[in-house]
Amino acid sequence: MTTPDAFAEPDAELDEVAEAILALDPDGSRWAEVVRHTYDMIYNGAETGRFHWLQLMKTEKTHFGTLFEINAQREFEFDGGDATDFRIAGHEVDAKWSQKEGAWMLPPEVFGRLALVATGNDEEAVFSLGLIRVTADYRSVGANRDQKSSLNALGRRSVRWLWKNAPIPANILLQLDRKEVDAIFASKHGTQRTNQLFRLAEGQLVHRGAVRTVAMQLDDQRRVRANGGARGALASEGFVILNGFWVGQRAIAADLGLPIPGAKEYVSARVVPSERGQGANILGGYWRRAEPGEAITVSAPVLTKDDL
Template sequence: MTTLDAFAEPDPELDAVADELLRADPDGSRWAAVVRHTYDMIYNGAETGRYRWDQLMKTEKTHFGTLFEINAQREFEFEGGEATDYRIAGHQVDAKWSQKQGSWMLPPEVFDRLALVATGNDEHAIWSLGLVRVRPEYRAEGANRDKKTTLNPLGRAAVRWLWKDTPMPANILLQLPRPDVDDLFTLRFGTQRTNQLFRLAEGQLVHRSAVRTVAMQLDDQKRVRANGGARSALAPEGYIILSGTWDNQKQIAAGLGVPVPGRKEYISVRIVPADPSTGTEIKGGHWRRAAPGEPTSVPAPLFVKDNE
């Protein structure tokens, strides 16, 4: 989404940078993945079990902007700037992140230059990214001891938003009821916590980072596989766990009427046998998604191999 102030001075450099950013990522999915990855890096859930912003220390929160800048450079391979973080479309651009929209700290080296300003809210699974030239009339009066300042109301209104409050892959642990998640983390073993996650999140997308967090280990695929993982543990309860890595499993998700997982996502579905005329074919049988509260007396088919 792009918003323009009809009375703003022409800025060909800003136009060129905006065009390049939109060319490289027309739907914003790559930027959304950068923001998701940065949150997951700062939580470090596989080692810490953390998944919320309020669980971080102050120094970690401060470090988020640096990680965001690095992850964006890796994803888009921006050239390094001379006085700023990047050179995009041949122009100097500095990257600034703030967890609170409008609170970007702007150093003297970005004054009169272009700033790429971004913010996000993991609880609501949204992010925003825009561009602004840090003109004198856009800067708040006063500065901290590092001579950094923020945008004043005029400056905040001058931001050209390329994406505003755009969805990103959700952190399922923030979408589920907090008491349920708290109870999940009281379970002693990673296998138990993983199994419970897929029970609680039935029909909802689960990013692999959430599996790593509840299992507290890096190999999320091991916790999901049939040989001792969640698939074999939950099949007797009627659950299948589909991975977005495989096209056939994505097709099954679509047939069952649940969200189709992306490459780094899973989805668990509780299923019951169905009539061939209405059911989805899974491993030679026909199945449908179980209704809430509907008993499941038949074990779900088991994907022994990841790519079945």
């Protein structure tokens, strides 16, 4: 949590709301998942194959803020406000999202009240979330035809940031080289696209939303499973695919020196047999991560949910 800006006036209600939000989510990981989920919902990749903000229509971009508010309410079970979106710590709080920091549009009903302002950047995999009381001193003079206004320079400087450029689960399709992404989508078949994703994203975290997008299917686990999915198909190429939902698979990732996947993330790695005690114990055998270009002569072990 950042310290209050020197420009901000003392505000006991804002302090109480900030404390309540931080008590529910001390490290911001739950808010990060809300933002990730909202991006994935608006892309609707399982049906459209989209994964980038620029692929959205104008009306969809406008709808992002509404989905963000809905997803936040579902995640944290905030009470509804009388004139605002939420009631937090007993105080009215309106939620506002803008893809551009500082561009929040503030309706008359939030004037004089607290606003939870948020922004994010999917390409950079970051979000920011803060609080401000929308006083007359902090509002721009002009207003649009709906009587909405924005924060002026003083108002933008006076936001109490709870998280600033904090990480969200990355969209691997925005992290890979565009030529690699094009190679993934070159296949007409979802199974082949999923396999290619795990080949090209070796050693990197892959959120389930990306799997759904390349597979164009909601059931990401079906495309990854051992029987008929990427785990079985890529084993002969030396790949293991780990899912952070399983404690044992997180431990394998750590032993292989991989990033640790979360419950909604996967990570793939090419592995080769190793000496006992070196690397990771997978199904009773020891395996280490293959060096770049190292030949695969033994199929990787194929994990199922029943193994760990």
